Amino acid sequence: MLEDCKSALERWGGVHKLIDQWLDERRELLVHFVELKEACDAELEAVSKAQIDRFSELLMDYISAGHFEIYPQLREEAKAFDDEAALTLADRLLARLEMSTELVLSFDAEYESPGRVRQHLGRLPAWLERLAHGLTERFALEDQLIGRVHAAHAPDAARQEAAAQSRA
Numbered sequence: 001m002l003e004d005c006k007s008a009l010e011r012w013g014g015v016h017k018l019i020d021q022w023l024d025e026r027r028e029l030l031v032h033f034v035e036l037k038e039a040c041d042a043e044l045e046a047v048s049k050a051q052i053d054r055f056s057e058l059l060m061d062y063i064s065a066g067h068f069e070i071y072p073q074l075r076e077e078a079k080a081f082d083d084e085a086a087l088t089l090a091d092r093l094l095a096r097l098e099m100s101t102e103l104v105l106s107f108d109a110e111y112e113s114p115g116r117v118r119q120h121l122g123r124l125p126a127w128l129e130r131l132a133h134g135l136t137e138r139f140a141l142e143d144q145l146i147g148r149v150h151a152a153h154a155p156d157a158a159r160q161e162a163a164a165q166s167r168a
Helices: 001-013 015-045 048-078 084-110 114-151 156-167
Strands: none
Touching: 015 048, 015 114, 048 084, 048 114, 084 114
16 A cells, blocks of 8 residues: 555656645555554554554544545646546545545544543454555545546646546
8 A cells, every 4th residue: 555655646746735745644644554553463452542543633634635625626627627527537436435434434433532442452453454445445546536637737648548547
């Protein structure tokens, strides 16, 4: 997942500062995810609420930025370039992103208090596996959306490549 994040930053870094910042937040989220997973693998009982809270905070911030800042910005760009294909793709992808959003919200609720952390600590490795799958899909969908919208700005060759990726 971390390699995919680097690849996305290389592809779209510099296009918009907002997206650059968001992709940096994605990388930070993934670093904390890996650290939390490694802590679980090493000694689950030693995982602290603070570690879970930090990861959950980054996760919620990332999801929120997507829904309230990035996705609306990308839709506006598609509208500005009168790109109906990008708008259609955005609508389709945004509907699919809701599934991973629900997963993230459930995770946050599961570990919201010290008592719940103690009660549900044994489930944390399974939660992290589910989140890994959900986030992997989410990042791929987000990358498709970013790539398609920014293809409207690109020369024909890049536009064709992005269109081919969005059909995949």
